[in-house]
Amino acid sequence: MFIQTIKRFIEKFQLFQKGDRVLLGVSGGLDSVVLLETLYLLKKEYNLSLFVSHYDHKIRRDSYKDALFVYQLCKERKIPFFYTASSVPAYAKREGLSLEMAGRELRYNLWYYLAKKYDFQKIALAHHLDDLAEEIFMKLIKGTGKRGLAGIPVKREDLIVRPLLFVTKEEIKKFALERGLTWREDETNKDLRFLRNKIRHILIPFLENNFNKKIKENIRKTAFLIAEEEELIEELAKSKFEEIKFYLEGEVALKLHELKQIHPVLRKRIYFLAFKEAKIPLFRITYPHLENLENLITKKTKGPIYLPGNFLAYRGPGYIIFTKKLFSFPYFEIVVSKEGEYLLPNNRILKVFRAPFTKDFIKPENSMSFPAERLTFPFIVRRKKPGDKIYIPSLGHKKLKKFFLEKKIPHYLREDILLIEREKEIVGVWNLYIHPEYEITDKTKELIILQIK
Structure with missing residues (x-):
């Protein structure tokens, strides 16, 4: 039986x-x-x-x-x-x-x-x-x-x-x-x-x-009816999630404009799908976490929103991203004297290597590329410091702080953006800027690639 x-x-x-x-x-x-x-x-x-x-x-x-x-x-x-x-x-x-x-x-x-x-x-x-x-x-x-x-x-x-x-x-x-x-x-x-x-x-x-x-039996009937409705809502949330999600340097992100158009009930389900994709501990998520995300969407708060498991969510230009909590480190400089791997303060690896440049070249994930004839060894990879400036054609030098403001980079992310410096000139800001003299051209035959792993 x-x-x-x-x-x-x-x-x-x-x-x-x-x-x-x-x-x-x-x-x-x-x-x-x-x-x-x-x-x-x-x-x-x-x-x-x-x-x-x-x-x-x-x-x-x-x-x-x-x-x-x-x-x-x-x-x-x-x-x-x-x-x-x-x-x-x-x-x-x-x-x-x-x-x-x-x-x-x-x-x-x-x-x-x-x-x-x-x-x-x-x-x-x-x-x-x-x-x-x-x-x-x-x-x-x-x-x-x-x-x-x-x-x-x-x-x-x-x-x-x-x-x-x-x-x-x-x-x-x-x-x-x-x-x-x-x-x-x-x-x-x-x-x-x-x-x-x-x-x-x-x-x-x-x-x-x-x-x-028979309270248990009545609970079973009620839970079963609700569960059927939940299954439908979950399927709708999954469909919308697939439409609005994308990856930014390996991190899960949601398109902000499209997210705002979705009903708040469905939106909260989408947050859970994003949590799971980002490997945020679901059992620790509470109602205040969801409310804080809603406030981030509607600009009632600037963020970031701190989430369980050492994660945070923040607004970027046109998106919400879920990522591991970022920690700021004291000022550092790494002298890159040859190809190889270099340990960053956040325990991630900076890999520096050469690669031929062809028309079908595909940029590696989370990397920057420079012409090998321009970015020669040694050069420096470092954190920003007061007074940093970058060169903008027709404008001259611009303060890095102003550049970050124009790019809408949240202040809590700026400390962890890598700068590439050669002969006391900033030639690259990680995936945001390349000095005009260091850009890839049709004459480029070989690249120096910096990749974070």
Whole structure:
């Protein structure tokens, strides 16, 4: 009966395709053990290749026993096993996160990495109806929008799937006992310091006993209806995102004029797609982050907007860009005396090399090119300093500060723009300016290329 129910969910939501390579997140607890058993029983029917990932959070001293238990389950079923361990408490402290959020962020980062490296078509997780109810109440308590009321999606990005989402903990346990399964008990699930556990052990039982015994079932119906609408909105957001996104020196950017024309509800969904593309931690995004971005769009604030994971968003001329937070360094000079690689203060590499110049020459990403006969060694790569000027034909020398203002370069970016200097003359401002005597012409045969990696 249980297996048939799960099969109906798999078919209804098209969770698997024949021949999928599936990575299962298995902690060793009741839910994940049942997930493993269920997909193992359905393996032949869907022609699935199963793999298991176990993440040791190093919260409990005996957590290694969970890993050994899961390893034994995999060994008995001849399923490949991935074991990963790291200290979630240390990561939580370093990043200023709760233990629950830190653990979730590390697990998902691992699963996405494994899926990409080993070509897994699906990542199967063991969330169930009780988890769905708990998630919705957590979001209501903390404050949420309609998206939050949808709870945990049964399918996300066509990668994350949750085959057990619409069965209860009680049904899962009954199946486990019928199959004679054993599992590990995690004592932290009873720790009332965690909000989720308070909801699980106090709030939901209270509501069931005093208001409605079928509250979980009603939540399932409501969440399912909202989730259908969410899927439509998400598809619209993806379509618009593809229209207005572009890359600026490898960073994700959005066309500002087009972004302004989009309804604010859809615009906020597009921000999430940009966050994901830029690898900004989605679990840490809060409502104020979205409001700050809206204010940046409407010019209520100049920015930049600081985002989780050491990222920021700022306005450029005609765009919004999402990038790693930039740090200013003390003044520096690097003498480039020959071809090779030079370490910049931000730990990125400046590669200097020669290349022939032909009509079909394609400029390398994040680089500047000069005629080799003009930019000869040695020359200097440095940060700006007070009094810097550049030469403009017919105008003479112009202060670099005024040049940046005209180019609408935000003040917080100017300190990190590289200058190329030869014989005490600025011959290049990174991807903004080249001295007229150092421009590429039809007579140029060889280039000196500077590329940041």
